[in-house]
Amino acid sequence: MEHKQSPLGYISFSVFAWIVGLLIFFPIFWMVLTSFKSELEAVSIPPSFISFDWTLENYAEVQERSNYFKFALNSIILSVGSTLVGLVFAVTCAWAMAFNPTKRTKDALLWMLSTKMMPPVGVLVPIYLVFRDWGLLDTRFGLIMVLFLINLPIMVWMLYTYFKEIPTDILEAARMDGATLPKEIIFVLLPMAVPGIASTMLLNIILAWNEAFWTLNLTTSDAAPLTAFIASYSSPEGLFWAKLSAASTLAVAPILVIGWFSQKQLVRGLTFGAVK
Amino acid sequence: MGAIRLEKVKKSFGTLDVIPGVDLDINDGEFVVFVGPSGCGKSTLLRLIAGLEDVTDGKILIDGTDVANEAPAKRGLSMVFQSYALYPHMTVYNNIAFGLKMAGESKDVIDQKVQSAAKILNLTDYLERRPGALSGGQRQRVAIGRAIVRNPAAFLFDEPLSNLDAALRVNMRLEITGLHQELKTTMIYVTHDQVEAMTMADKIVVLQAGRVEQVGKPMELYNNPANKFVAGFIGSPKMNFLGGELAAKHNCHEIGIRPEHLAVSTESGVIAATVKIAEHLGAETYLHVEADGLGPMTVRATGEMPLGEHDKIFLTPEQDRIHRFDAHGLALGAS
Numbered sequence: 001m002e003h004k005q006s007p008l009g010y011i012s013f014s015v016f017a018w019i020v021g022l023l024i025f026f027p028i029f030w031m032v033l034t035s036f037k038s039e040l041e042a043v044s045i046p047p048s049f050i051s052f053d054w055t056l057e058n059y060a061e062v063q064e065r066s067n068y069f070k071f072a073l074n075s076i077i078l079s080v081g082s083t084l085v086g087l088v089f090a091v092t093c094a095w096a097m098a099f100n101p102t103k104r105t106k107d108a109l110l111w112m113l114s115t116k117m118m119p120p121v122g123v124l125v126p127i128y129l130v131f132r133d134w135g136l137l138d139t140r141f142g143l144i145m146v147l148f149l150i151n152l153p154i155m156v157w158m159l160y161t162y163f164k165e166i167p168t169d170i171l172e173a174a175r176m177d178g179a180t181l182p183k184e185i186i187f188v189l190l191p192m193a194v195p196g197i198a199s200t201m202l203l204n205i206i207l208a209w210n211e212a213f214w215t216l217n218l219t220t221s222d223a224a225p226l227t228a229f230i231a232s233y234s235s236p237e238g239l240f241w242a243k244l245s246a247a248s249t250l251a252v253a254p255i256l257v258i259g260w261f262s263q264k265q266l267v268r269g270l271t272f273g274a275v276k
Numbered sequence: 277m278g279a280i281r282l283e284k285v286k287k288s289f290g291t292l293d294v295i296p297g298v299d300l301d302i303n304d305g306e307f308v309v310f311v312g313p314s315g316c317g318k319s320t321l322l323r324l325i326a327g328l329e330d331v332t333d334g335k336i337l338i339d340g341t342d343v344a345n346e347a348p349a350k351r352g353l354s355m356v357f358q359s360y361a362l363y364p365h366m367t368v369y370n371n372i373a374f375g376l377k378m379a380g381e382s383k384d385v386i387d388q389k390v391q392s393a394a395k396i397l398n399l400t401d402y403l404e405r406r407p408g409a410l411s412g413g414q415r416q417r418v419a420i421g422r423a424i425v426r427n428p429a430a431f432l433f434d435e436p437l438s439n440l441d442a443a444l445r446v447n448m449r450l451e452i453t454g455l456h457q458e459l460k461t462t463m464i465y466v467t468h469d470q471v472e473a474m475t476m477a478d479k480i481v482v483l484q485a486g487r488v489e490q491v492g493k494p495m496e497l498y499n500n501p502a503n504k505f506v507a508g509f510i511g512s513p514k515m516n517f518l519g520g521e522l523a524a525k526h527n528c529h530e531i532g533i534r535p536e537h538l539a540v541s542t543e544s545g546v547i548a549a550t551v552k553i554a555e556h557l558g559a560e561t562y563l564h565v566e567a568d569g570l571g572p573m574t575v576r577a578t579g580e581m582p583l584g585e586h587d588k589i590f591l592t593p594e595q596d597r598i599h600r601f602d603a604h605g606l607a608l609g610a611s
Contacts, residue, residue, distance in 0.1 A: 169361035172328050177375035177422070178349035187374075191365040 028252070034245035035059070042241040058246035066232060068250055075225035075251075077140055078215070079208035082147035083201050086155050089148075090200070094159035095185060099168055109160065112153040120150070120213050131218055140223045143215060147208045154207070155200050162196030163189070199265050202258065209255045226251035277339045278429035278462030279304045280325065285334035285344075287317075287324055287486075294320050295486040297334065302430075302464065302479075304339075307456050310466045311473040312483035312509070318466045319434055321483070325464065326355050326432050338429055349378070354423035355432040358439060360415045362407040362422075368394075369403040372421045379426070393421040396455075413444045420455070430462035437472065449476060470510055474498070482506050504605035507532050513562060513574045515599070520570065522547075528600035528608055535562070535576035537597035540583075545590025549573065554583050565589065 005013075033049070034042050041052045062068065097105050127146070128137075136142030166189065174188040190197065212227040219228055230251050233244040280302040287295040295317050302308050310318040323329040325336060327348035336344045343351045354375075362371050372393055376386045394400045397417040407415055416436060423431055433452070437445045453476050456463050467473055473480050474494045482489040482497065482505070490502040494510075501507035507515050515532045523531045539545070540563070548568045555562040561581040567573045575591060583589065600608040 167359060167361065169357045169359045170363060172348075173355070173357060173361035173422075174363070174374070175328065175348045176326060176353070176355045177426070178378035179374075183378065188363055192363075 031245045032249050034242055035249045037242050039240055039242045058242045062243055062246045066229060071224060071226045071229035074223055075209055078143050078147055078225050079205045081144040082208045083204040085144060086148040086152050086204060090152060090155035090159050093156045094163050095189065097160050098163035099171060109157065112156060116153055124217060138219045138222045143218060143223050146214050147211060151204050151207050155204055158200040159196060162193055166192055202262050202265060206255055206259060277304050279339055280430060280462065281337040283335040285324060285336060286332045287320055287329060288332045293486065298488055300481060300488065302462060305460045305462055307463045307476060307478045308481060309473040309477035310481050310483060311470055314468060316483045317486035318483050322432050322434055322464060322466045326353055327351050352429040353432055354426050354428035355434065356419045356423050356436045358435040360419045362415055362418055364407055367404050367406055368399060368418050371418055372425055375422060375426045389425045393424045397421050412440050413448060416448060430464060433465040435466055470512060482509060501599065502607055504601050507599055513576060516573045518570050526598060526600055529603040530601045532599035532601060533593045535574040537594045538575045539592040540575060540577050541590045545592040547591040549589055549591055551583050551585060551587045551589060556580060
């Protein structure tokens with residue numbers, strides 16, 4: 001029998017969903033609004049919503065004080081770079097686990113995921129020392145390595161769930177057709193898994209873009225991404241809310257746009273395998 | 277050329293012997309059908325020949341060369357899968373051309389071979405379509421096309437018609453038989469359907485629990501089954517097995533009589549029986565009866581029989597069609 005929703009239930013669920021949605025959206029909305037205020041209006045009580053003097057002064061000052069584009073370029077290089085490197089390892093790893101599983105495959109997957117449960121600060125000192133001794137501090141290469149490694153378990157999991165849905169027969173057919181292993185992966189597996197790979201890449205780019213712990217601890221200037229750009233606006237002399245908001249808006253804008261346009265793809269990737 | 281010889285081929289998964297050791301000779305150009313119930317190891321045996329599974333022990337000789345440790349593509353065989361296993365992101369043309377591209381053939385050669393395969397299989401109008409836009413029968417033809425263009429030493433078919441509806445299955449069966457007559461290439465065909473086995477094969481290999489029970493021409497298996505298993509598996513409806521006094525009269529443990537080798541009379545006969553269910557197919561009538569003192573039996577009578585539930589009938593076996601079995605289920609000679 002089909003479950004029918006009563007009008008009252010429908011309305012209350014809708015209202016609840018709207019409240020949750022607005023609660024999540026409000027901080028971003030407030031940040032964008034504050035970035036157009038003067039420092040004085042930014043901290044005024046009661047806060048003003050629309051009726052203030054709109055200004056672009058904060059953006060101009062932020063760009064003048066610190067070079068936004070340099071940080072943005074680093075963010076792009078780190079997030080895209082770590083994603084591409086991660087993809088090479090994750091695709092091969094997920095292929096092996098999905099199509100040639102052993103008795104221990106599930107355990108290995110869980111173990112990989114369990115590394116995400118460890119607090120990063122627990123390994124900060126050893127990693128910092130390794131970075132210092134190998135001359136990797138404040139280098140893009142070093143950060144790409146760290147970002148790719150911390151997100152690898154999630155990439156493997158997502159691709160594994162996706163690959164599991166692909167019939168083994170098709171890969172065997174390719175083998176019978178004379179495809180070598182690399183060709184089997186490149187010409188048959190990857191084209192069939194494009195949606196899964198796209199959502200894995202998107203999620204990984206977003207995670208790497210927003211990663212703040214390692215990017216703040218292992219960089220100073222040369223390799224510093226937008227997280228360091230924002231952090232530089234919280235100073236011991238006090239917070240400049242309007243400028244901080246402008247910096248934050250600039251930092252999240254690119255990823256917000258990517259996320260907005262690819263939300264359908266992302267949701268599909270995250271829920272794949274959950275329902276048939 | 278496509279002569280295949282299996283020597284003591286063994287496959288184990290851990291401690292489980294799926295194929296305990298099979299010896300088999302397949303001649304060049306022969307149409308061989310592996311038949312047996314689900315889980316009898318017929319698909320595993322085919323996959324061992326294809327190279328999709330590694331043998332635990334033994335040799336697989338193709339035209340005299342042992343290929344047991346070669347990669348699938350190096351064996352020169354083509355396979356058609358039950359699920360068709362077409363590449364969903366490629367057009368029909370590219371699906372058929374894929375193997376040739378992997379072999380590094382030139383564009384002209386590929387085009388000429390794809391076009392000729394498409395012509396044989398009536399796929400010329402569909403070359404630019406993707407598999408998703410084809411019917412089940414067309415998809416299976418594409419899978420066959422993909423196998424043909426590589427000009428293999430032998431074709432391997434893994435239950436290729438199981439996913440098709442009954443009418444289409446009969447059509448495709450004829451098409452595959454026709455293809456074999458045209459190409460004269462060795463074909464190994466796996467099925468659980470004994471009708472497919474009987475109608476298509478030059479030689480049938482009956483398997484049970486990874487062992488070869490009997491190898492022979494379809495009519496040899498039908499007329500002279502080596503044991504009870506083969507006798508019961510080949511032929512539809514299934515052979516009737518009767519023990520007791522009737523078997524003792526024939527100096528054996530059990531006798532087997534095919535449903536079509538029983539004469540039906542309403543007046544007199546050797547076995548008295550009561551009709552339980554009568555299935556009227558027009559050309560023939562299947563009678564499921566309860567024989568007095570012998571239990572349930574099936575009778576296949578030619579033409580329309582005006583019989584129904586509770587009708588008393590008499591059955592008489594054709595004497596020269598009675599199969600005798602010993603206590604181990606092995607066939608004994610004529611009585």
